[in-house]
Amino acid sequence: MTRPVPMAEVHRGDFLESVHLGHAVVARADGSLERVWGDPDLVVLPRSSIKMIQALPLMESGAGANLRGEQLALACASHAGEKRHVETVAAWLEALGLDEHALCCGPQPSRDPALFEEMIRRGEAPTRMHNNCSGKHTGFLTLARHLGAGLDYVDPEHPVQKAVKEAFEDVTGQPSPGFAIDGCSAPNYATTLAGLARAMARFADSGKGSGARDRAAATLRDAMMKHPEWMSGKGKACAEIITAADGRAVVKTGAEGVYIAILPELGLGIALKIADGAGRASELAIVGLLVRLGVLDADHPVVSRYMQRPVLNWAGLTTGFERAAPGMLS
């Protein structure tokens, strides 16, 4: 096993205060590895970074044929629970003849600061539709209805999850060693970091071949790219990075320090895992990698904010900065 390498740093004054180690793989669509940091065989739970894989059966089956691009992005999103996200999920559920109680994800407070406070002021409890995974779950329900299956769609034996597992093992190119239960109660299949990067290279390269899986991957990739703020939310990392990449990258975060990138122009996929699970570090590391690969411009006003992000204290003073570890950039 290869040790993890420094991927992000937190500085305070003249001191390097904290360091995040991690593993990363850049893979080509043919399955070969372009570059590795740390251990490509590390088994990871990809968490929310694979929502586009979990949405493949929705598209391949034809169940999602009439969905708008925003809905497709939402099915692949960890959305912020903004008003537009919640309203779209509500209308989508209604079109299925369902309501929020059909969702198996638990209630989560909105990550839109204004809506978060507004709901507290109104005494409104967060709903399952505010959960960052509610789009994915509504996609699962859409497929379940299409298949005429029951609504217990997070059961690993349910036809929806069996289809997800088959797609997952296909695009990662290897059998999964098993699953754990995700933050939204759905099964989350494990794979190696190399497998995860290969899956993303396949999304990057999709739309050139034939077959339902290839078409589904291309459709989802393009929807994610066209609707960045439906992938996370206003001012959130995934939305900002996809927007800044301007057609050259789709990125998606996963809990516990996972990030993936799909690079259509280069035909590459990236997967990275911060060993300690820190989201602040995975964000900095993926931006660093994308700058290194020429996909992001370090001088782009959004990107430069991530390249050396100031750390502010409660009084608004800059006390230090966070950045991708220099080794990620050269």
Add this chain to the structure above:
Amino acid sequence: MTRPVPMAEVHRGDFLESVHLGHAVVARADGSLERVWGDPDLVVLPRSSIKMIQALPLMESGAGANLRGEQLALACASHAGEKRHVETVAAWLEALGLDEHALCCGPQPSRDPALFEEMIRRGEAPTRMHNNCSGKHTGFLTLARHLGAGLDYVDPEHPVQKAVKEAFEDVTGQPSPGFAIDGCSAPNYATTLAGLARAMARFADSGKGSGARDRAAATLRDAMMKHPEWMSGKGKACAEIITAADGRAVVKTGAEGVYIAILPELGLGIALKIADGAGRASELAIVGLLVRLGVLDADHPVVSRYMQRPVLNWAGLTTGFERAAPGMLS
């Protein structure tokens, strides 16, 4: 430089999902080291873990002679901004002829969930008194008044900070390589992890010698031990651990993964730093170390919650657990 060692683990299902590495030192009052994990010479910013050192000049000068035990604990605390904490700071400031505007720490939302929501409902903005450091700052102001000095007490050249630096270098037993600005805008002096552990051993052993510094250290240690909920807040880690230790330990957290412990019965001091800065890990690691040293009973109802802490998802399902790394326990 010695590499950091595994200190805390996050498991999901059957998978080890994330691992936190760190460094720790157990020191004796004579300055010798009882046990080391990782690098004892690692330079750390101790952050809030040294508030009891920052309060030494307050007591040594006599400025704090008439303060109650709760106030002394609050001067050493990262309090939760509960109503009682804020009211005590407000009355203390008033007794100095000052109000919250004299505090140099910025406003911070309360960490008491009920008060946090209540303030949003009422449209009340967080104040500087809600800042977790407001007790420390009121202590600084008390000393500044006593010295007849100005109120710019976070200036490194101010007599208060000069006295703090002198005390810090004395109890750590070594010159500080410098300072950075803390989350509350005060200077935070750096030291080695061994220096930090030695300082805590000195607090552990205080009350036996003579001199103002020894008496001040004993008074502060005893106040922290007697008023755990004034050190953090109801249900918060420091309060729970100090309570569970029942006179055998004072502990204090610092931002970016720092934790210290003062063990009077054993005459030992502990300092640990999680390399990636994660608070979830420092909490688990310090509990693990205290169990190992026999200071905490693993079967104590509070302690057992930390020994293998369940990870719950938004639906309330247990998806895994967090624990101190097994190597910390044996």
